[in-house]
Amino acid sequence: METMTRASPAKRPSKNREKLLGAARRLFGEAGYAAVGTEDVARAAGVTRGALYYQFVDKRDLFRAAFVQVLTEAGQEIFDETMKRVRHDHEDLQVGTQVMLEIFGRPDVKQIVLMDGPAVLGWTAWREVQRPFHLALIGHALQHLVDEGFIADQPLEPLADVISGAAMQAALAIANATNTDEARTVYSASLMQLLGRLAGPSNF
Known part of the structure; x- marks a missing residue:
């Protein structure tokens, strides 16, 4: 199986990061990783996809967090x-x-x-x-x-x-x-x- 090769840069704790993690946990926990897209997480968190990619490299990086x-x-x-x-x-x-x-x-x-x-x-x-x-x-x-x-x-x-x-x-x-x-x-x-x-x- 493919392993992660990149990690998101260190970020200061932020409300956006907390919102994204909360939304990701709920969606991943309910529907599973494959059924959830980054746009779903951003929408559920009430932030833009740009804000998501500022905090996380990609969907896998978000899942890891x-x-x-x-x-x-x-x-x-x-x-x-x-x-x-x-x-x-x-x-x-x-x-x-x-x-x-x-x-x-x-x-x-x-x-x-x-x-x-x-x-x-x-x-x-x-x-x-x-x-x-x-x-x-x-x-x-x-x-x-x-x-x-x-x-x-x-x-x-x-x-x-x-x-x-x-x-x-x-x-x-x-x-x-x-x-x-x-x-x-x-x-x-x-x-x-x-x-x-x-x-x-x-x-x-």
Whole structure:
């Protein structure tokens, strides 16, 4: 798949950029990348196409910015919701993974991150954009397991990469399933079985 070769020049935060990102997220999330044109986004944002191209190189660049924004907000929500649900620090990994599957199952997040993301950004770029997000969340949870003696002190980045790969594969399978509820149940159970071996027996 084709990867992005250009990025938009750095711009100061502006109302036009915020309007364009908000409109792009809504339209991409509802209709999908292929069905939305830059003129649609500009019209929905109430700005000219010239204003859009001042902020973004092209439609793909706009999508990438929307993708990153969705991912950043999802990451914060996953962290916050996980902290609300856990009773002990060693539950972070399992609870957080379940929360991630729930959030990535929302129609707009699923469409932008899972359905269109790999095709629009290219598989390699899609993974690399997400990698810091996964390493931060999973690395945080793994450090708790090290601190509490569930796993040995070790470089956590490789383990986080493996776990994030499994979690994203599950999320993709759920997103592409005919029966998403059934798929979520099956893949969530498989992930909990895998992750439970790191943190010991769990009720999740």
